[in-house]
Amino acid sequence: MVVKSIKEKSSSFFLYFCSKGFKKPASPQQGTKGNAVSSEQKQPGGWKAMPFILGNETFERFATIGLLSNFMVYLMKKFNMDQVSASNVLNIWSGVSNFAPLIGAFISDAYVGRFATIAVASVASFLGMLTITLTAWIPQLQPPQCPAEQQLHGHCISPSKAQLGVLLTGLGLLSIGTGGIRPCSIPFGIDQFDPTTEEGAKGINSFFNWYYTTFTLVILLTLTLVVYIQDSVSWVLGLGIPTLLMAASIVLFLIGTRIYVHVKPQGSIFSSIAQVFVAAYNKRHLRLPAEGQEFGVFYDPPLKEYVLSKLPLTYQFRFLNKAAITTKNDLEDDGSPKKWWLCSIEDVEEVKCLIRIIPIWASGIISFTAMAQQGTFTLSQALKMNRHLGPKFQIPAGSISVISMLTIGIFLPVYDRIMVPSLRKITKHEGGITLLQRIGIGNFFSILAMVAAGVFEQKRRNSATLHPGAAPISVFWLSPQLILMGFCEAFNILGQIEFFNKQFPEHMRSIANSLIFCSWAGSSYLSSIVVNVVHHVTRGHGHPDWLTNDINAGRLDYFYYLLAVMSAFNFLYFLYVAHRYRYKGQVGIEPKSEPDVELSSM
Numbered sequence: 001m002v003v004k005s006i007k008e009k010s011s012s013f014f015l016y017f018c019s020k021g022f023k024k025p026a027s028p029q030q031g032t033k034g035n036a037v038s039s040e041q042k043q044p045g046g047w048k049a050m051p052f053i054l055g056n057e058t059f060e061r062f063a064t065i066g067l068l069s070n071f072m073v074y075l076m077k078k079f080n081m082d083q084v085s086a087s088n089v090l091n092i093w094s095g096v097s098n099f100a101p102l103i104g105a106f107i108s109d110a111y112v113g114r115f116a117t118i119a120v121a122s123v124a125s126f127l128g129m130l131t132i133t134l135t136a137w138i139p140q141l142q143p144p145q146c147p148a149e150q151q152l153h154g155h156c157i158s159p160s161k162a163q164l165g166v167l168l169t170g171l172g173l174l175s176i177g178t179g180g181i182r183p184c185s186i187p188f189g190i191d192q193f194d195p196t197t198e199e200g201a202k203g204i205n206s207f208f209n210w211y212y213t214t215f216t217l218v219i220l221l222t223l224t225l226v227v228y229i230q231d232s233v234s235w236v237l238g239l240g241i242p243t244l245l246m247a248a249s250i251v252l253f254l255i256g257t258r259i260y261v262h263v264k265p266q267g268s269i270f271s272s273i274a275q276v277f278v279a280a281y282n283k284r285h286l287r288l289p290a291e292g293q294e295f296g297v298f299y300d301p302p303l304k305e306y307v308l309s310k311l312p313l314t315y316q317f318r319f320l321n322k323a324a325i326t327t328k329n330d331l332e333d334d335g336s337p338k339k340w341w342l343c344s345i346e347d348v349e350e351v352k353c354l355i356r357i358i359p360i361w362a363s364g365i366i367s368f369t370a371m372a373q374q375g376t377f378t379l380s381q382a383l384k385m386n387r388h389l390g391p392k393f394q395i396p397a398g399s400i401s402v403i404s405m406l407t408i409g410i411f412l413p414v415y416d417r418i419m420v421p422s423l424r425k426i427t428k429h430e431g432g433i434t435l436l437q438r439i440g441i442g443n444f445f446s447i448l449a450m451v452a453a454g455v456f457e458q459k460r461r462n463s464a465t466l467h468p469g470a471a472p473i474s475v476f477w478l479s480p481q482l483i484l485m486g487f488c489e490a491f492n493i494l495g496q497i498e499f500f501n502k503q504f505p506e507h508m509r510s511i512a513n514s515l516i517f518c519s520w521a522g523s524s525y526l527s528s529i530v531v532n533v534v535h536h537v538t539r540g541h542g543h544p545d546w547l548t549n550d551i552n553a554g555r556l557d558y559f560y561y562l563l564a565v566m567s568a569f570n571f572l573y574f575l576y577v578a579h580r581y582r583y584k585g586q587v588g589i590e591p592k593s594e595p596d597v598e599l600s601s602m
Contacts, residue, residue, distance in 0.1 A: 046203060049192045050210070052256030057185055058214045059249030060122060064174065065218060066226040066242035067129050070398035072379050078136060078235060079167065080146050080156035082549045084535045087376040091528035093171045094372075098521035100179025102514050107180075110268035114184040114191065115260060121180025122253060126246045128173030131166060133239040141166050151549070183514065186211075191261045223399050231396040269508055276351045278340045279323035286322050298324040299337060300345045311349035311505065311584075316356075324348050350505050353584060357503055359577040360436070361515050363443065364496055366570035368523035369530070370446040370563050371485055373453070374401050376527075377559070378478060380551055381457060384464065385475040395475060403479050407486030415490070435499040436578040442492020443571045449484035450564035456480060457557040464552045503584050530566075534559055 230238030423432030
């Protein structure tokens with residue numbers, strides 16, 4: 001869905017499609033947890049645990065989203081930052097926060113478990129939000145207030161190193177909290193049900209329905225009520241309410257400790273991925289068998305209990321197949337493989353799934369970079385436009401992205417109930433169109449959105465500069481670019497999430513989900529790089545840069561056109577890699593004539 005910071009939007013859709021991925025009772029990831037629990041617990045926590053888990057999730061999401069949904073405005077108004085500096089802080093923090101779940105998932109799976117990870121991360125999030133709330137409450141933690149006119153020309157006192165240090169400490173604690181909560185919250189909820197029973201399978205479906213519903217309500221409340229309080233009543237109150245709710249979420253979560261099912265750490269998937277590369281390197285001098293002579297050469301034990309379907313042996317990236325070649329010294333006395341020397345065919349093929357998906361994943365970074373501007377420069381545009389609804393009420397700038405959320409909310413049911421069945425009759429494809437086609441359409445909409453953003457920014461700027469005494473144009477002129485970006489998200493983000501969840505082996509969904517956050521992280525860093533390059537390169541004698549504080553004097557429209565060009569090249573790249581991609585289950589044995597690429601030559 002949509003929040004002010006575009007990175008949070010993907011999370012709601014991520015939850016929605018993850019729920020699709022876990023709806024089947026026989027899901028291997030669920031089965032793993034169910035089996036792991038059965039020997040240690042008499043029965044899963046079930047719905048007895050849900051009030052505490054869903055209550056914790058609802059309060060936590062309300063707190064974090066409510067705190068950060070209007071953060072760009074806070075940095076500009078309370079910390080006297082220009083829009084480039086505020087954008088950099090937001091982008092860099094978002095990048096760190098979206099890489100953090102990879103670390104959190106590893107620590108949770110390999111060492112401490114989900115309950116402890118969520119508990120510690122929730123405390124870190126509370127401390128982070130408390131720290132940022134204090135920067136609004138205590139005058140000494142922020143620079144002196146600056147009139148809007150002086151701020152426009154960059155004459156305000158900048159925050160001191162100590163003030164910035166306190167602010168960044170708060171953001172750092174929030175990143176720690178994000179890294180622990182995001183990768184663990186959904187699996188911890190699933191842990192409470194036994195997926196091998198009909199009641200448990202229904203409970204999992206209901207859990208996701210409630211999860212998605214509460215998330216949507218939280219988004220609506222934060223983009224309207226909380227942002228309004230921050231803009232029109234008090235920043236201390238607007239930040240303090242979410243902070244108190246975060247404290248309540250911790251208390252609620254800990255109350256249910258004795259009810260929860262606590263699944264012990266099962267080991268991280270990252271270690272098995274590393275073992276495939278190490279084993280392939282160790283055996284780089286071995287020769288692969290000819291086609292048809294593979295039987296008995298490769299290590300192919302019975303499937304593990306959490307693996308539902310076997311992946312076929314392929315010769316794509318065939319240098320990795322050497323990791324599964326069995327030699328006389330590769331097995332322990334009990335018949336188990338020696339770590340770092342022998343991997344199963346299944347392990348090797350799982351790593352190949354990851355390698356195949358990386359080029360598709362990379363295409364999402366630039367597309368997400370275009371989306372990221374809704375949380376930065378689109379807000380700067382809204383601040384310069386007429387946001388009044390009637391004579392007394394003014395729409396907060398941070399609420400304007402509701403337009404994207406409404407677009408997605410209206411379009412998705414139409415797409416699912418009307419367009420997909422109609423397309424299915426034509427294409428004979430279950431989803432109407434393929435997943436890669438859906439992602440490609442989303443990439444194309446990102447181009448259209450940036451072109452529209454440039455066109456309407458030019459109209460806004462011309463109106464402001466040619467008629468300086470006239471009233472600014474309505475903020476609803478931003479609707480076209482926000483609507484197009486809503487279509488971009490509906491196709492691209494949801495397409496990528498479903499693509500990752502279907503193309504990875506079922507028990508590797510944790511990696512698939514982490515890739516989405518990594519895409520946002522990459523887009524945040526790329527956005528920061530582009531903003532800084534444009535800021536410095538376009539600055540000249542006698543004229544400001546494109547992204548100067550006074551957007552009426554700058555050329556934000558040129559910046560949007562630059563992003564449109566980048567998105568166009570990205571679209572061509574996506575078409576190339578999508579054409580070469582082969583879906584899981586459609587990858588057959590490669591011809592014998594394919595060159596035997598050695599790992600040492602990579």
